[in-house]
Amino acid sequence: MRVLLATLAVLAVATTAIEADSKARIVCYFSNWAVYRPGVGRYGIEDIPVDMCTHIIYSFIGVTEKSNEVLIIDPELDVEKSGFRNFTALRKSHPDVKFMVAVGGWAEGGSKYSHMVAQKQTRMSFIRSVVDFLKKYDFDGLDLDWEYPGAADRGGSFSDKDRFLYLVQELKRAFFRAGRGWELTAAVPLANFRLMEGYHVPDLCQELDAIHVMSYDLRGNWAGFADVHSPLYKRPHDQWAYEKLNVNDGLALWEEKGCPSNKLVVGIPFYGRSFTLSAGNNNYGLGTYINKEAGGGDPAPYTNATGFWAYYEICTEVDKDGSGWTKKWDEQGKCPYAYKGTQWVGYEDPRSVEIKMNWIKQKGYLGAMTWAIDMDDFKGLCGDENPLMKLLHKHMSSYTVPPPRTGNTTPTPEWARPPSTPSDSSEGAPIPTTTAKPTTTARPTTAKPSTTKAPQVSIDEDDNDIAVRPEPPKAPEAPEETAEVEVPEAPEHPTENEVDNPDICNSEEDYVADKKKCDKYWRCVNGEGVQFTCQPGTVFNIKLNVCDWPDNANRDDCQP
Numbered sequence: 265m266r267v268l269l270a271t272l273a274v275l276a277v278a279t280t281a282i283e284a285d286s287k288a289r290i291v292c293y294f295s296n297w298a299v300y301r302p303g304v305g306r307y308g309i310e311d312i313p314v315d316m317c318t319h320i321i322y323s324f325i326g327v328t329e330k331s332n333e334v335l336i337i338d339p340e341l342d343v344e345k346s347g348f349r350n351f352t353a354l355r356k357s358h359p360d361v362k363f364m365v366a367v368g369g370w371a372e373g374g375s376k377y378s379h380m381v382a383q384k385q386t387r388m389s390f391i392r393s394v395v396d397f398l399k400k401y402d403f404d405g406l407d408l409d410w411e412y413p414g415a416a417d418r419g420g421s422f423s424d425k426d427r428f429l430y431l432v433q434e435l436k437r438a439f440f441r442a443g444r445g446w447e448l449t450a451a452v453p454l455a456n457f458r459l460m461e462g463y464h465v466p467d468l469c470q471e472l473d474a475i476h477v478m479s480y481d482l483r484g485n486w487a488g489f490a491d492v493h494s495p496l497y498k499r500p501h502d503q504w505a506y507e508k509l510n511v512n513d514g515l516a517l518w519e520e521k522g523c524p525s526n527k528l529v530v531g532i533p534f535y536g537r538s539f540t541l542s543a544g545n546n547n548y549g550l551g552t553y554i555n556k557e558a559g560g561g562d563p564a565p566y567t568n569a570t571g572f573w574a575y576y577e578i579c580t581e582v583d584k585d586g587s588g589w590t591k592k593w594d595e596q597g598k599c600p601y602a603y604k605g606t607q608w609v610g611y612e613d614p615r616s617v618e619i620k621m622n623w624i625k626q627k628g629y630l631g632a633m634t635w636a637i638d639m640d641d642f643k644g645l646c647g648d649e650n651p652l653m654k655l656l657h658k659h660m661s662s663y664t665v666p667p668p669r670t671g672n673t674t675p676t677p678e679w680a681r682p683p684s685t686p687s688d689s690s691e692g693a694p695i696p697t698t699t700a701k702p703t704t705t706a707r708p709t710t711a712k713p714s715t716t717k718a719p720q721v722s723i724d725e726d727d728n729d730i731a732v733r734p735e736p737p738k739a740p741e742a743p744e745e746t747a748e749v750e751v752p753e754a755p756e757h758p759t760e761n762e763v764d765n766p767d768i769c770n771s772e773e774d775y776v777a778d779k780k781k782c783d784k785y786w787r788c789v790n791g792e793g794v795q796f797t798c799q800p801g802t803v804f805n806i807k808l809n810v811c812d813w814p815d816n817a818n819r820d821d822c823q824p
């Protein structure tokens with residue numbers, strides 16, 4: 265009898281896994297604070313286009329400083345006014361949609377998370393509190409939005425990389441024990457140095473139900489020039505740190521590092537990054553000079569933030585006849601940009617979104633994600649309501665995700681493999697083994713035990729957990745930073761030039777010319793001074809912070 269039950273259960277698991285895996289995801293982040301935007305910008309739970317999403321993620325909850333538990337950031341809105349419960353109650357009319365909650369986000373900083381993952385005991389406090397929270401408010405899962413593990417510039421430490429994986433493994437086991445089919449996903453960056461310092465890619469991709477790649481904010485005021493922030497491909501002016509900082513190369517990097525294509529969800533920004541150009545600058549091309557001190561373009565009426573405009577704030581200006589805006593198209597990056605006077609914005613519109621949707625299908629990724637649904641033209645101020653969301657839905661709902669491609673991953677060297685944490689009695693009852701951990705990176709099977717009611721086969725040992733490898737050699741912990749300052753995406757580490765230069769990281773400047781060599785300059789990368797070298801024949805131009813011809817740069821202060 266037991267054998268029969270187990271067989272039936274296994275068959276059921278296999279069928280659901282195949283169905284679930286072939287259906288593309290449309291992941292909609294919802295920012296709870298959008299309800300405070302004035303006038304037509306106000307966006308509440310009732311505005312969510314539930315039909316057009318497969319997953320909706322309430323953003324954000326946080327983590328408490330000392331007790332390492334779930335922190336409710338806006339208790340009045342989320343609890344007293346029933347934000348959480350109203351949100352998950354949408355399931356009654358939409359039983360197939362997953363209603364999740366995101367923990368973290370940029371404003372939460374990184375140091376509390378680094379602290380929370382530091383010990384098994386503190387991780388367990390968090391995990392228990394998450395389980396209670398999901399039960400209490402009836403969510404379907406958790407999305408981890410820690411920005412970012414291992415980021416010294418955000419209060420992280422070197423050890424975060426292993427510990428973040430432990431957290432994921434332990435959450436996964438706790439969710440399995442809870443037996444409610446909760447999903448576990450994460451929002452992740454795509455810059456190589458971020459992945460190196462904080463993400464065990466193959467292991468995370470195996471554990472998590474989906475990876476939400478934040479393929480936006482790749483440029484912004486912090487970069488020191490005007491540009492679109494979600495270019496699909498490399499453009500001619502993308503040099504150095506920016507060469508691979510585009511959507512196509514970023515997603516390819518996740519695959520190269522060992523993430524199956526059918527776990528990757530591509531982020532689409534429903535907002536633009538805006539800039540204030542230098543006074544008297546008549547060059548409006550991509551990469552043009554900005555007045556960096558302005559902090560970005562002027563605040564727009566609804567989102568009221570410098571350097572950040574919702575799509576509906578852009579289309580109402582740019583697409584209006586006689587508004588004086590000039591609209592252009594980035595031919596290689598496949599994104600629109602627009603300018604008027606000193607104001608410049610790079611963004612996404614129906615044309616660029618449609619190109620990205622076709623590209624997702626061509627690449628066989630798991631689907632599309634948006635930050636955030638409350639910035640689409642949901643009131644139809646420029647035409648049809650929710651024009652961008654409708655494109656995500658049109659393309660993703662009619663698309664079947666193919667099995668992952670194999671052979672394009674680089675195997676993780678032994679020294680880079682993480683240890684895993686064994687399950688112990690502090691977590692609860694042992695978990696029956698339902699999957700064997702594949703040892704190669706090519707994974708023909710996509711069966712996911714945790715998302716389905718797994719068969720209760722009695723096996724006492726948790727094989728997943730007993731393969732404890734020795735810890736990899738550890739570098740000293742990076743210094744903890746306490747201040748949470750907005751730090752830009754820093755360029756990749758040019759390791760061969762890595763020299764300690766404490767000055768640059770204490771200076772206000774983003775670029776500092778080398779004192780001796782004209783063709784060298786410094787930047788602060790993750791709290792460390794890193795020396796960069798200009799292309800042969802060029803020298804560093806102090807005025808423009810670029811590598812330039814010696815005649816333009818006027819450098820008499822250094823050796824050529």
Ligand SMILES: *[C@@H]1O[C@H](CO)[C@@H](O)[C@H](O)[C@H]1NC(C)=O
Pocket residue numbers: 308309310341345346347350
């Ligand atoms: C939740 O729903 C109730 C009843 O419709 C409403 O009064 C309340 O304002 C809603 N809360 C939020 C945050 O939307």
Ligand SMILES: *[C@@H]1O[C@H](CO)[C@@H](O)[C@H](O)[C@H]1NC(C)=O
Pocket residue numbers: 302568
């Ligand atoms: C916009 O933000 C500024 C501060 O950043 C604040 O003083 C102002 O009241 C806000 N305006 C609106 C309309 O919310």
